[in-house]
Amino acid sequence: MVPAKSSCPVGWKTQYNGILTTNSDDFHKSEYTCMDNDAEYIEGKRLNDDDGKLFYPVKAVCGSLPCPPYISGAFVECAVCTK
Numbered sequence: 123m124v125p126a127k128s129s130c131p132v133g134w135k136t137q138y139n140g141i142l143t144t145n146s147d148d149f150h151k152s153e154y155t156c157m158d159n160d161a162e163y164i165e166g167k168r169l170n171d172d173d174g175k176l177f178y179p180v181k182a183v184c185g186s187l188p189c190p191p192y193i194s195g196a197f198v199e200c201a202v203c204t205k
Contacts, residue, residue, distance in 0.1 A: 123155075123156045124201045125142050125154065125199075127200070129201055130203035131203070135203065135205070136202070136203060138160070138201070138202050139201040139202070140157045141159070141197045141199065141200065142157075142197070142200040143155050144180055145176070156200035157179075179197050179198075180197065181198065182196050183195075
């Protein structure tokens with residue numbers, strides 16, 4: 123997974139790209155995942171509130187990250203690559 127990029131390095135194949143997400147909406151982030159821009163849901167499950175795994179989009183914050191190239195408040199992109 124390549125954070126902050128929507129494409130893969132030369133010689134690598136892009137499996138998908140999307141938005142960087144985390145498992146917590148507080149400051150104790152522990153795991154990052156690339157959520158596919160074309161993610162699908164399981165029919166019949168979206169109406170239930172089972173409070174399963176939640177995904178929170180990661181936003182750039184200037185100071186923690188250099189702006190530019192990042193834009194403060196914008197979602198951070200990502201790509202999943204294979205060789």
